[in-house]
Amino acid sequence: MLRACLIMLANLQRYHRPSTLSEAITALKQTPDTTAVLAGGTHLIETGSDSITDLVDITHLGLDFIRRDASQICIGATTSLQQIIDSSVIQQVADGILATACRMTTVSRMRRNVSTIGGEVVAAAPSSGVTVALLALGARLCVVGDFEQTVSLDTFYEEAPQPLRGAIITEVVIPSPPPQTRAAFLSLGAIASSLPIIHVGAMVALQPIGCQIARLAVGAATRKPMRLASAEALLIGHKLDEATINEAAAAAAASIDPIDDVRASATYRRQMCRVLVRRALEQLRQ
Numbered sequence: 420m421l422r423a424c425l426i427m428l429a430n431l432q433r434y435h436r437p438s439t440l441s442e443a444i445t446a447l448k449q450t451p452d453t454t455a456v457l458a459g460g461t462h463l464i465e466t467g468s469d470s471i472t473d474l475v476d477i478t479h480l481g482l483d484f485i486r487r488d489a490s491q492i493c494i495g496a497t498t499s500l501q502q503i504i505d506s507s508v509i510q511q512v513a514d515g516i517l518a519t520a521c522r523m524t525t526v527s528r529m530r531r532n533v534s535t536i537g538g539e540v541v542a543a544a545p546s547s548g549v550t551v552a553l554l555a556l557g558a559r560l561c562v563v564g565d566f567e568q569t570v571s572l573d574t575f576y577e578e579a580p581q582p583l584r585g586a587i588i589t590e591v592v593i594p595s596p597p598p599q600t601r602a603a604f605l606s607l608g609a610i611a612s613s614l615p616i617i618h619v620g621a622m623v624a625l626q627p628i629g630c631q632i633a634r635l636a637v638g639a640a641t642r643k644p645m646r647l648a649s650a651e652a653l654l655i656g657h658k659l660d661e662a663t664i665n666e667a668a669a670a671a672a673a674s675i676d677p678i679d680d681v682r683a684s685a686t687y688r689r690q691m692c693r694v695l696v697r698r699a700l701e702q703l704r705q
Protein backbone atom coordinates (compact mmCIF):
# COMPACT_ATOMS: atom_id res chain seq x y z
CA MET A 420 0.00 0.00 0.00
CA LEU A 421 2.90 2.33 0.78
CA ARG A 422 4.32 1.76 -2.70
CA ALA A 423 0.91 2.54 -4.26
CA CYS A 424 0.67 5.74 -2.21
CA LEU A 425 4.13 6.85 -3.30
CA ILE A 426 3.09 6.38 -6.95
CA MET A 427 -0.39 7.96 -6.68
CA LEU A 428 0.66 11.14 -4.85
CA ALA A 429 2.22 13.11 -7.72
CA ASN A 430 3.89 15.81 -5.61
CA LEU A 431 5.06 13.69 -2.70
CA GLN A 432 8.54 14.73 -1.57
CA ARG A 433 9.11 13.22 1.87
CA TYR A 434 8.08 10.03 3.69
CA HIS A 435 8.42 10.13 7.50
CA ARG A 436 8.47 6.94 9.57
CA PRO A 437 8.40 8.16 13.19
CA SER A 438 8.84 5.70 16.03
CA THR A 439 7.11 7.82 18.68
CA LEU A 440 3.90 9.84 18.75
CA SER A 441 5.75 13.06 19.55
CA GLU A 442 8.06 12.57 16.53
CA ALA A 443 4.95 12.05 14.40
CA ILE A 444 3.32 15.27 15.67
CA THR A 445 6.54 17.21 15.08
CA ALA A 446 6.71 15.92 11.48
CA LEU A 447 3.03 16.78 10.93
CA LYS A 448 3.43 20.32 12.22
CA GLN A 449 6.32 21.21 9.91
CA THR A 450 4.03 21.67 6.89
CA PRO A 451 0.52 21.01 8.26
CA ASP A 452 -1.29 22.14 5.10
CA THR A 453 0.47 19.65 2.83
CA THR A 454 1.28 16.75 5.17
CA ALA A 455 -1.02 13.74 5.51
CA VAL A 456 -1.11 10.94 8.04
CA LEU A 457 -0.63 7.54 6.41
CA ALA A 458 -2.54 4.69 8.08
CA GLY A 459 -3.88 1.96 5.75
CA GLY A 460 -3.42 4.27 2.74
CA THR A 461 -6.55 2.97 0.95
CA HIS A 462 -8.31 6.34 0.96
CA LEU A 463 -5.10 8.23 0.14
CA ILE A 464 -4.46 6.18 -3.02
CA GLU A 465 -8.09 6.58 -4.03
CA THR A 466 -8.09 10.36 -3.65
CA GLY A 467 -4.45 10.88 -4.73
CA SER A 468 -4.29 14.56 -3.77
CA ASP A 469 -1.72 16.65 -5.67
CA SER A 470 -1.34 18.96 -2.69
CA ILE A 471 0.33 16.33 -0.45
CA THR A 472 4.11 16.78 -0.16
CA ASP A 473 4.72 14.76 3.03
CA LEU A 474 3.39 11.51 4.46
CA VAL A 475 3.71 10.62 8.15
CA ASP A 476 3.38 6.85 8.52
CA ILE A 477 1.78 6.09 11.91
CA THR A 478 1.71 2.31 11.57
CA HIS A 479 4.76 1.77 13.81
CA LEU A 480 3.46 3.62 16.87
CA GLY A 481 1.80 0.65 18.60
CA LEU A 482 -1.68 2.04 17.95
CA ASP A 483 -3.19 -1.31 16.92
CA PHE A 484 -4.90 -2.59 20.05
CA ILE A 485 -8.30 -3.29 21.56
CA ARG A 486 -8.56 -2.91 25.35
CA ARG A 487 -11.53 -3.15 27.65
CA ASP A 488 -11.90 -1.93 31.22
CA ALA A 489 -14.95 -1.46 33.44
CA SER A 490 -16.09 1.78 31.84
CA GLN A 491 -14.93 1.70 28.21
CA ILE A 492 -13.46 -0.10 25.22
CA CYS A 493 -10.44 1.59 23.61
CA ILE A 494 -9.54 0.81 20.00
CA GLY A 495 -6.17 2.08 18.77
CA ALA A 496 -6.38 4.19 15.61
CA THR A 497 -4.38 1.80 13.39
CA THR A 498 -6.41 -1.26 14.34
CA SER A 499 -7.61 -2.82 11.08
CA LEU A 500 -11.28 -3.50 10.31
CA GLN A 501 -10.50 -7.24 10.22
CA GLN A 502 -8.89 -7.13 13.69
CA ILE A 503 -12.12 -5.52 14.94
CA ILE A 504 -14.27 -8.22 13.32
CA ASP A 505 -12.10 -10.94 14.86
CA SER A 506 -12.10 -9.42 18.37
CA SER A 507 -14.17 -11.34 20.94
CA VAL A 508 -14.38 -8.11 22.99
CA ILE A 509 -16.00 -6.21 20.11
CA GLN A 510 -18.34 -9.09 19.28
CA GLN A 511 -19.70 -8.93 22.84
CA VAL A 512 -20.31 -5.17 22.96
CA ALA A 513 -23.81 -3.97 22.05
CA ASP A 514 -24.81 -7.03 20.04
CA GLY A 515 -21.54 -6.79 18.08
CA ILE A 516 -22.78 -3.97 15.83
CA LEU A 517 -19.29 -2.57 15.23
CA ALA A 518 -18.06 -5.94 13.95
CA THR A 519 -21.19 -6.23 11.77
CA ALA A 520 -20.64 -2.74 10.36
CA CYS A 521 -16.96 -3.48 9.59
CA ARG A 522 -17.98 -6.62 7.73
CA MET A 523 -20.72 -4.82 5.78
CA THR A 524 -18.54 -1.80 4.94
CA THR A 525 -16.62 -3.80 2.36
CA VAL A 526 -16.80 -7.33 1.02
CA SER A 527 -13.05 -7.29 0.38
CA ARG A 528 -11.11 -9.02 3.16
CA MET A 529 -7.91 -7.66 1.62
CA ARG A 530 -9.12 -4.11 2.20
CA ARG A 531 -10.37 -4.93 5.69
CA ASN A 532 -6.87 -6.20 6.53
CA VAL A 533 -5.40 -2.83 5.57
CA SER A 534 -8.02 -0.16 6.34
CA THR A 535 -7.81 1.23 9.85
CA ILE A 536 -10.52 2.53 12.15
CA GLY A 537 -8.76 5.92 12.35
CA GLY A 538 -8.65 6.23 8.54
CA GLU A 539 -12.29 5.18 8.35
CA VAL A 540 -13.32 7.89 10.83
CA VAL A 541 -11.35 10.68 9.13
CA ALA A 542 -12.17 9.73 5.52
CA ALA A 543 -15.87 9.27 6.48
CA ALA A 544 -16.65 7.77 3.07
CA PRO A 545 -20.42 7.79 2.43
CA SER A 546 -20.12 4.02 2.09
CA SER A 547 -18.72 3.57 5.60
CA GLY A 548 -20.99 1.76 8.01
CA VAL A 549 -18.25 1.85 10.63
CA THR A 550 -18.82 5.54 11.33
CA VAL A 551 -22.56 4.95 11.69
CA ALA A 552 -22.10 2.11 14.19
CA LEU A 553 -19.60 4.24 16.14
CA LEU A 554 -22.10 7.12 16.33
CA ALA A 555 -24.77 4.75 17.64
CA LEU A 556 -22.29 3.50 20.24
CA GLY A 557 -21.58 7.07 21.43
CA ALA A 558 -17.89 6.87 20.48
CA ARG A 559 -15.32 9.53 21.37
CA LEU A 560 -11.97 10.25 19.73
CA CYS A 561 -8.66 10.88 21.50
CA VAL A 562 -6.88 13.52 19.43
CA VAL A 563 -3.25 14.46 20.06
CA GLY A 564 -1.65 17.58 18.57
CA ASP A 565 -0.43 20.66 20.44
CA PHE A 566 -2.43 19.21 23.32
CA GLU A 567 -4.47 16.09 23.96
CA GLN A 568 -8.24 16.30 23.80
CA THR A 569 -11.27 14.05 23.65
CA VAL A 570 -13.93 14.86 21.07
CA SER A 571 -17.28 13.13 20.67
CA LEU A 572 -17.69 11.67 17.20
CA ASP A 573 -20.89 13.64 16.52
CA THR A 574 -19.10 16.91 17.33
CA PHE A 575 -16.22 15.82 15.08
CA TYR A 576 -18.59 15.46 12.12
CA GLU A 577 -20.62 18.57 12.91
CA GLU A 578 -17.54 20.79 13.00
CA ALA A 579 -16.23 22.28 9.78
CA PRO A 580 -13.63 22.81 8.52
CA GLN A 581 -11.87 19.55 9.26
CA PRO A 582 -10.30 20.04 12.72
CA LEU A 583 -7.37 17.64 12.31
CA ARG A 584 -4.51 19.70 10.84
CA GLY A 585 -1.30 18.87 12.72
CA ALA A 586 -3.03 16.31 14.95
CA ILE A 587 -3.49 12.55 15.10
CA ILE A 588 -6.38 10.44 16.32
CA THR A 589 -4.78 7.92 18.66
CA GLU A 590 -7.82 6.01 19.94
CA VAL A 591 -11.52 5.52 19.40
CA VAL A 592 -13.22 5.11 22.78
CA ILE A 593 -16.59 3.41 23.23
CA PRO A 594 -18.31 3.81 26.60
CA SER A 595 -19.31 0.41 28.04
CA PRO A 596 -23.04 0.10 27.37
CA PRO A 597 -25.23 -0.37 30.47
CA PRO A 598 -27.03 -3.70 31.02
CA GLN A 599 -30.18 -4.25 28.98
CA THR A 600 -28.58 -2.53 26.00
CA ARG A 601 -29.64 -3.70 22.57
CA ALA A 602 -28.19 -2.54 19.26
CA ALA A 603 -28.79 -3.04 15.54
CA PHE A 604 -27.02 -2.11 12.32
CA LEU A 605 -28.96 -2.26 9.04
CA SER A 606 -27.75 -1.50 5.54
CA LEU A 607 -29.48 -1.28 2.19
CA GLY A 608 -27.77 -1.56 -1.20
CA ALA A 609 -28.94 -2.54 -4.68
CA ILE A 610 -27.00 -5.81 -4.27
CA ALA A 611 -24.90 -7.02 -1.34
CA SER A 612 -21.57 -6.04 -2.94
CA SER A 613 -22.66 -2.62 -4.30
CA LEU A 614 -22.15 0.72 -2.59
CA PRO A 615 -24.86 1.24 0.03
CA ILE A 616 -27.86 3.52 -0.35
CA ILE A 617 -28.29 3.93 3.39
CA HIS A 618 -26.93 2.60 6.69
CA VAL A 619 -28.77 2.91 10.01
CA GLY A 620 -27.32 2.21 13.46
CA ALA A 621 -29.42 2.07 16.63
CA MET A 622 -28.67 1.49 20.28
CA VAL A 623 -31.08 1.64 23.22
CA ALA A 624 -30.77 0.84 26.91
CA LEU A 625 -34.21 -0.48 27.86
CA GLN A 626 -35.56 -0.13 31.40
CA PRO A 627 -39.05 -1.18 32.61
CA ILE A 628 -40.03 2.51 32.55
CA GLY A 629 -38.79 3.02 28.98
CA CYS A 630 -35.59 3.86 27.06
CA GLN A 631 -32.87 5.24 29.30
CA ILE A 632 -30.43 5.81 26.43
CA ALA A 633 -31.39 6.04 22.77
CA ARG A 634 -28.94 6.67 19.97
CA LEU A 635 -29.78 6.55 16.27
CA ALA A 636 -27.41 7.29 13.39
CA VAL A 637 -27.55 7.35 9.62
CA GLY A 638 -24.91 7.28 6.88
CA ALA A 639 -24.52 6.79 3.12
CA ALA A 640 -27.88 8.57 2.62
CA THR A 641 -26.41 11.85 3.91
CA ARG A 642 -23.21 13.74 3.07
CA LYS A 643 -21.74 13.01 6.47
CA PRO A 644 -22.69 10.35 8.98
CA MET A 645 -24.97 11.91 11.60
CA ARG A 646 -27.07 11.30 14.69
CA LEU A 647 -30.87 11.51 14.41
CA ALA A 648 -31.43 13.76 17.42
CA SER A 649 -35.13 14.52 17.00
CA ALA A 650 -36.00 10.82 16.70
CA GLU A 651 -33.80 9.96 19.71
CA ALA A 652 -35.62 12.56 21.82
CA LEU A 653 -38.96 10.86 21.09
CA LEU A 654 -37.63 7.55 22.46
CA ILE A 655 -36.16 8.69 25.78
CA GLY A 656 -38.41 7.71 28.67
CA HIS A 657 -40.76 5.76 26.39
CA LYS A 658 -41.28 2.06 25.81
CA LEU A 659 -40.64 0.76 22.31
CA ASP A 660 -44.28 0.28 21.40
CA GLU A 661 -45.70 0.52 17.89
CA ALA A 662 -46.77 4.17 18.17
CA THR A 663 -43.42 5.36 19.56
CA ILE A 664 -41.46 3.45 16.93
CA ASN A 665 -43.54 4.88 14.07
CA GLU A 666 -43.26 8.41 15.46
CA ALA A 667 -39.47 8.13 15.84
CA ALA A 668 -39.08 6.64 12.34
CA ALA A 669 -41.09 9.49 10.82
CA ALA A 670 -39.06 12.08 12.75
CA ALA A 671 -35.80 10.45 11.59
CA ALA A 672 -36.86 10.60 7.93
CA ALA A 673 -38.01 14.22 8.24
CA SER A 674 -34.74 15.33 9.84
CA ILE A 675 -32.27 14.30 7.10
CA ASP A 676 -31.19 16.09 3.93
CA PRO A 677 -30.62 13.04 1.70
CA ILE A 678 -28.17 12.70 -1.20
CA ASP A 679 -29.71 12.43 -4.68
CA ASP A 680 -27.46 10.38 -7.01
CA VAL A 681 -27.31 7.48 -9.50
CA ARG A 682 -27.73 4.91 -6.74
CA ALA A 683 -31.00 6.32 -5.35
CA SER A 684 -33.08 9.47 -5.32
CA ALA A 685 -33.35 11.68 -2.24
CA THR A 686 -37.04 10.76 -1.98
CA TYR A 687 -36.26 7.03 -1.92
CA ARG A 688 -33.48 7.49 0.64
CA ARG A 689 -35.82 9.46 2.92
CA GLN A 690 -38.43 6.69 2.68
CA MET A 691 -35.79 4.04 3.38
CA CYS A 692 -34.55 6.03 6.38
CA ARG A 693 -38.03 5.71 7.85
CA VAL A 694 -38.23 1.99 7.01
CA LEU A 695 -34.76 1.09 8.34
CA VAL A 696 -35.17 3.08 11.57
CA ARG A 697 -38.50 1.37 12.17
CA ARG A 698 -37.04 -2.08 11.45
CA ALA A 699 -34.03 -1.43 13.68
CA LEU A 700 -36.24 -0.35 16.60
CA GLU A 701 -38.58 -3.33 16.10
CA GLN A 702 -35.52 -5.58 16.25
CA LEU A 703 -34.39 -3.95 19.51
CA ARG A 704 -37.66 -4.48 21.36
CA GLN A 705 -37.73 -8.26 20.70
Ligand SMILES: Cc1cc2nc3c(=O)[nH]c(=O)nc-3n(C[C@H](O)[C@H](O)[C@@H](O)COP(=O)(O)OP(=O)(O)OC[C@H]3O[C@@H](n4cnc5c(N)ncnc54)[C@H](O)[C@@H]3O)c2cc1C
Nearest residue numbers: 456458459460461462463496534535537538541542547588
Ligand atom coordinates in the same frame (compact mmCIF):
# COMPACT_ATOMS: atom_id res chain seq x y z
C1 LIG B 1 -10.56 0.09 -3.86
C2 LIG B 1 -11.13 0.82 -2.67
C3 LIG B 1 -12.36 0.44 -2.20
C4 LIG B 1 -12.92 1.12 -1.11
N1 LIG B 1 -14.08 0.69 -0.66
C5 LIG B 1 -14.62 1.25 0.42
C6 LIG B 1 -15.83 0.74 0.94
O1 LIG B 1 -16.40 -0.19 0.42
N2 LIG B 1 -16.32 1.32 2.06
C7 LIG B 1 -15.68 2.36 2.66
O2 LIG B 1 -16.15 2.84 3.69
N3 LIG B 1 -14.55 2.88 2.19
C8 LIG B 1 -13.99 2.36 1.08
N4 LIG B 1 -12.83 2.86 0.57
C9 LIG B 1 -12.24 4.07 1.19
C10 LIG B 1 -11.21 3.78 2.27
O3 LIG B 1 -10.71 2.48 2.17
C11 LIG B 1 -11.78 3.99 3.67
O4 LIG B 1 -12.26 5.30 3.75
C12 LIG B 1 -10.87 3.81 4.89
O5 LIG B 1 -10.92 2.50 5.31
C13 LIG B 1 -9.56 4.39 4.89
O6 LIG B 1 -8.74 3.84 5.94
P1 LIG B 1 -7.17 3.83 5.82
O7 LIG B 1 -6.63 3.32 7.10
O8 LIG B 1 -6.75 3.09 4.60
O9 LIG B 1 -6.90 5.37 5.72
P2 LIG B 1 -5.81 6.31 4.95
O10 LIG B 1 -6.00 6.19 3.48
O11 LIG B 1 -4.45 5.91 5.46
O12 LIG B 1 -6.26 7.65 5.53
C14 LIG B 1 -7.53 8.22 5.24
C15 LIG B 1 -7.52 9.70 5.68
O13 LIG B 1 -7.47 9.77 7.09
C16 LIG B 1 -6.29 10.40 7.56
N5 LIG B 1 -5.91 9.61 8.75
C17 LIG B 1 -5.78 8.26 8.81
N6 LIG B 1 -5.55 7.87 10.07
C18 LIG B 1 -5.52 8.99 10.82
C19 LIG B 1 -5.30 9.23 12.21
N7 LIG B 1 -5.13 8.23 13.10
N8 LIG B 1 -5.31 10.50 12.65
C20 LIG B 1 -5.52 11.52 11.78
N9 LIG B 1 -5.73 11.36 10.46
C21 LIG B 1 -5.74 10.11 9.98
C22 LIG B 1 -5.32 10.35 6.38
O14 LIG B 1 -4.39 11.39 6.39
C23 LIG B 1 -6.29 10.46 5.20
O15 LIG B 1 -6.68 11.80 5.00
C24 LIG B 1 -12.24 2.20 -0.49
C25 LIG B 1 -10.99 2.56 -0.98
C26 LIG B 1 -10.45 1.88 -2.05
C27 LIG B 1 -9.09 2.29 -2.55
